[in-house]
Amino acid sequence: MRGLLLAALAAGVLAACATTVPRAPLPPAEREAAVARQASREEALAQQPDWNLQGRVALSNGQRGGSGRIDWRQDGAAFQVALSAPITRQSWRIEGDAGSARLQGLDGGPRSGPDAARLLREATGWDIPVQALASWVRGARAARGGPAQLQFSADGRLAGLQQDGWTLDYGDWRPSAVPGLELPMRISAQRDSARVRLVVDEWSGDGASP
Template sequence: MTARALVLAVSLACLSACTATAPRATLPPDRIASAEAEQVAREAALREQSAWSLQGRIAVANQGKGGSGRIDWRQEGARYQVALSAPVTRQSWRLSGDGDGARLEGIEGGPREGSDAAQLLREATGWEIPVAALAEWVRGARAPGLGPARVAYGVDGRLAHLEQGGWAIDYVWNAMSADPVLPARLTARRGEAQVRLIIDRWGDGVIE
């Protein structure tokens, strides 16, 4: 399997399904402090739940190239396994690793390894996916160690927009999920790079 084949042969229907972005309605100034306090409490609760998983759909684009497919992400602390598949072609790759390094499988030329997961993906596929930060952002939390973040809250008091590390992330929330409430979809952008996620299911993280 070539990286180009995976990028170009994925489902266009899924890419279209991921085009919606979160509204940018913001809270009145007198409610911002309470929303920030609730967000800090959410992030503390999420840190206590370091094992999690999601299944859903992903669409990526960078410099005019992109693709979409199914995603299965499993996280246990610093350890992760991220699998992406193109349902039509049955092609897939898997990224796994921890804080010390990453391994990418399913690409032309055999597995590749490196110290930085985002760089490994960029070199192999051309995709710009901030793996470490996205593990925090995808659950609606600011990424520790990435510098200050600018946030905006929606009229429901939940995080609607986050800017950190040069990326801008918009959220749509799942009002029916368990506490702490988790996002239903998000869109992350930096320059020409874009990552869209629709989460179909959240669960506990179990890495085999």
Template sequence: MRNVFLFAPLLALLLASCATQSARPVPPADAGSIDSARQMQLERERILRGQTDWSLAGRVAISNGRKGGSGRIDWQQQGDTYTVSLSAPVTRQSWRLSGGSRGARLDGIEGGPREGADAARLLREATGWEIPVEALGDWVRGVSAQGLPQATMQFDSQGHLSHMEQGGWAIDYRWPETTSAAPVLPQRVDAVKGEAKVKLIVDEWAPISP
């Protein structure tokens, strides 16, 4: 099954348009501010790792060579349990990936639901897409993934994480302009590993009440 989520050209154009409007690069940090940025990042990660229940709503484009798809994404995370729902308004297709430490389940595909111990492998076998689900749950919030080799990071002049490399993936970030005292969450995330690409534009972040 390689056509779970058909490519939506109109939505892809919308994604490109939104990216152009919101992706205003900030100059890199100078040598004197790198240590401060690293300390800021360590504090962000400490706080965010304690906030295990969260959700996001936005738009995503996924490709792996010539195969690709795009649509709306809703991600609900509670501890190590997640539900990721994708829908394409143009084709009216949708699927849902849910799982946690005990494995994963993929609904909405031909032939009925599929289950497996590894979410990334399950997606790869069902769709042909390379998506590091568990790590992406950290990366989308601008946090290095646990269980992988140490990440290398670069920062912009405002102290925000601008680029991270971990587990063979390269992740670029764009951040909203805000004066909030709470840890800032990314507005756009681009993750690339070879031909595999995941582009995410977040429209809304929200905590999940217990």
């Protein structure tokens, strides 16, 4: 894993996920309507548990950073996340479900554990909340997470989410195959010095872009 990621964050990914401009809060009535729409979105997303995304990801953790291609497949609670660095031709894959995870592609062979995020942190030093991100990347609160705070842009779309110490920012919403359901193409997640920035090139599967 340490050899997988490039020495510096990819300029294209970083430019696509630039620092978010502070947002003015919506008037109470508009915010109430936006919260209601978000709840309806999350109900609709829960009915579309199987999906895929392909895109570009940039990671940083203190003084370390890197980037690569990402392919994420979600089948209900089960997941497979593959990250590859085209220049070095190295890759790793983590797969599992709510109670187990297996990480492949490291020196010394595969490693397993009960929690994907802990396994990644202990094996690689990267802080990536895999199970919560399965909800967050689609613009939804993690059902198994703690209380969340929501921020909305002037048009009522979800612009930010705070949950379990992580701050998420969203941008470039696109229509999906489900009428009235949009998906974000740019997501940034940050907690302390850990940061995950994602640019989605394609959604596919249930509820994906047509």
